[in-house]
Amino acid sequence: MADKVLMKGNEAIAEAAIHAGCRHYFGYPITPQTEVAAYMAKVMPKIGGTFLQAESEIAAINMVYGVASCGLRVMTSSSSPGISLKGEGLSYLAGSDLPALVVNVQRGGPGLGGIQPSQSDYFQATRGGGHGDYHMIVLAPSSVQEMAELTVKGFELADKYRMTAMILADGTMGQMMEPVSLDFELEPVPEKPWATTGTKMAREHNIVNSLYLKPDELEKGNFDRYERYKIVEANETRYEEYLTNDADIVIAAFGIAARVSRNAVNEARRLGIKVGMIRPITLWPFPKAPFEKAAEHAKAFISVELSMGQMIEDVELATKCRVPVSLCNRAGGMIPSPAQVLDCIKKIANGGNN
Amino acid sequence: MDYKRITIICGHYGTGKTNIAVNMAFDLKNKFEKTAIADLDIVNPYFRTKDSETEFIKRGIRFICSEYANSNLDIPALPQDIYSITDERDTKFILDIGGDDRGAYVLGRIAPAIKAEGDYEMLMVVNKYRPLTKDAESTIEVMSEIESACAIRFTGIVNNSNLGVETTPGVVLDSLGYADEISKLTGLPVVLTTAEREIAESLAGKVDRLFPLDLQKKIFDN
Structure with a gap:
């Protein structure tokens, strides 16, 4: 009890980054992730770190490039429109094999969109975001505790594979407050003989x-x-399975959608419907194996998303379209309710399609 | 508690100011007919007083808020009827102020009138489980930043120490020393200790000046 603190998701990212040894943060404010920058602005000067509010998102990502080149842990954070601006820099980081952490606390789009939560940057995150052939390691937290843990993990994976790791959260994850333990086990930072250190x-x-x-x-x-x-895909794929062993219907959901869906799964189980859930924690690499396995016994999948249906394509690919996959979604800043997800489950259970 | 004409709720962001302001408005309405609550939070567009608007209307509590709150227009804006707070002296007001010094700048605009009238209480909401206000020193630092921003001095402390869903009576009891230390160092009284209703009930008799809170409902419970 005494070792826990109450934090917003955005604060947990900032604090975890500091724990992971990040001493350089560059960003430009945008709702709903501004608390990451605000926290860094308060804490970095006290610990000898650098907080710099850049003149734009484009400048910030290029400052990240500079510090990453020197072999130091560095991050930036933004929300959807700001991540689009960073797209060129993300591609340059990948082309130069630089490790960095980028946080996207998504809001509704397209365009300037709104400020409420969304998951509609899934394609952008999992397919690279900028130009050229590349991937980022994409981590999708579904609690404030995971916001912290995956931030640390993101730095470690980025260093290990010389890649950009992205935390793909949403406005709810960024703003909600939950108790957090900041007691992390840190892996040693690998040598970086390639760094421009003189x-x-x-x-x-x-x-x-x-x-x-x-x-x-x-x-x-x-x-x-x-x-x-290929090595990352083999070694770093993460997911959580919930009641999938005997499931006739399997929900695919990440982040906030998984929190909502879990309630719907519990309620459906009370009604005697055999439902389970696979929650991808890495969106790239996508956890294909549990979906392949579940497709052997499940009669249907439901992808629950705060978008017009993006992850659903990866679910269809992973299951090779052997089983129908339905979409249960809200968009533009709206969140599906447990009741909406339960309705989808009931419809599928009664033999219908969504 | 006895309410002055204006009760101002300030604090570090995420300490529970809005929940306390909303519950105080309900409490005040039970004691005083002409009750109003003003949402002056220009910092945080999520989780704000406006979320309880229908409940205010139902209870006959006047609600003052920026026209753009909870809209997609992401700009800091003040309510057009902000001067009602200082002009309508037959009404008692609860003011929900945005977090930290940045949120408190808003108050500066009406501070001279509030101080001239002199019938106000300005409360600092504290939570020892928030990492940037985890001890008396860091909390007092935030207090003086807020006072500098709004040009009004605090008159009391509200101890809202909690760990969200993991709050137990023990969590609240463990925070009493922290609140007392802030009180000792600032010379300000701990006006209230707040806790969710169920926890407050189990603390009855163990904590002075307990104020039970009914929390806003969440969309999921795990």
């Missing part, structure tokens, strides 16, 4: 760059990177 006349220059004008060299970089991605 040669001290003892080694060759390190060059961090994403420009390769010789196509064969550029191709090799892409092939090497995708070999690394």
Whole structure:
């Protein structure tokens, strides 16, 4: 009891980042993630770190590029429209194989959209976000505790695989308050012999760059990177299964949608309907295995999303369309209620489609 | 509690100001006919007093709020009838102020009139389980930042120490020393100790000046 504190999701991200050794934060305020920057602004000066409100999101992501090149843990955070602005920088980070943490506390879109929660940046996050062939490790917390834990994990995975890790949260996750334990086990930070830390006349220059004008060299970089991605897919896929063993209907939901769906699953079970849930924690790499397994006994899947249906495509791919997948969704800043999800479950259980 | 004409609720963000303001408005309405609550939070567009608007209307509590609250227009704006607070002296007001010094700047605009009238209470809501106000020193630092921003001094402390869903009577009891220390260092009284109704009931007799809170409903419970 005494070791817990009450935090907003956004604060938990900031505090966890500091625990993970991040001493450089660059960002530009946008609702609903501003508390990340506000917390960093308060704490970083007291611990010898750098908080800098950049002139734009584009400037912030390029400052991230600079610090990452020096081999230090660095992050930026924003919400949907701001992440679009960072798109070019995300691609440059990937092209230069730099580790960094980027937080997207999603809001409704497209365009300037609204300020209420959304999950409609799933495609943008899981398919890269910027131009070129690349992936980010995408982590989807569904509690304030996970906001903290996955932030630490994000830094560790980014360093380990020289990739950008993204925390894909939503406005509710950012704003809601829950008790958190900040007692983390940290993995040692790996050596970064590639970092631009000064040669001290003892080694060759390190060059961090994403420009390769010789196509064969550029191709090799892409092939090497995708070999690394295979290792990430094999080793770092995370998910939670809830009552899936005997399930006729399996819900796929992440983040806030999983919190809502869990209530609907419990209620449906009380009514005697065999429902379970697979909650992807990594959205890339997507946890295909539990879906393949569940497709052997489930008669239907329901993808519950705060979007017009984006993750549903990965569920269909993972199950190879062997079983019908329905969508239960709200969009534009609205959140599905447990009752809405329960209605979807009942409809499917009675043999209908959504 | 006895209400002055204006009760101002301030504090570090996320300490539970809005819940307390809403519950105080309900309590005040039971004691005084002409009750009003004003949402002057220009900082936080999520979880705000406006969420309880239908309940205010049902109970006949006047509600003052920016026209743009809970809309998609994400700009800090003040209610057009903000001067009712200082002009309508037959009404008792609860003011819900945004978090930290940034939220308290709003008050500066009406502070001279509030101080000239002199019938107000300004309460600092504290929670020892919030990481940036975890001890008396850091809490007092936030207090002086708020006072500098709004040009009004605090008159009392509300101890709303809680751990959200994991709050137990023990969590509240463990916070009493923290509130007392703030009281000792600032010379201000602990006006209330607040807790969710069920917990408050089990603390009856153990804590002075307990104020039970009915919390806003959440959309999920795990």
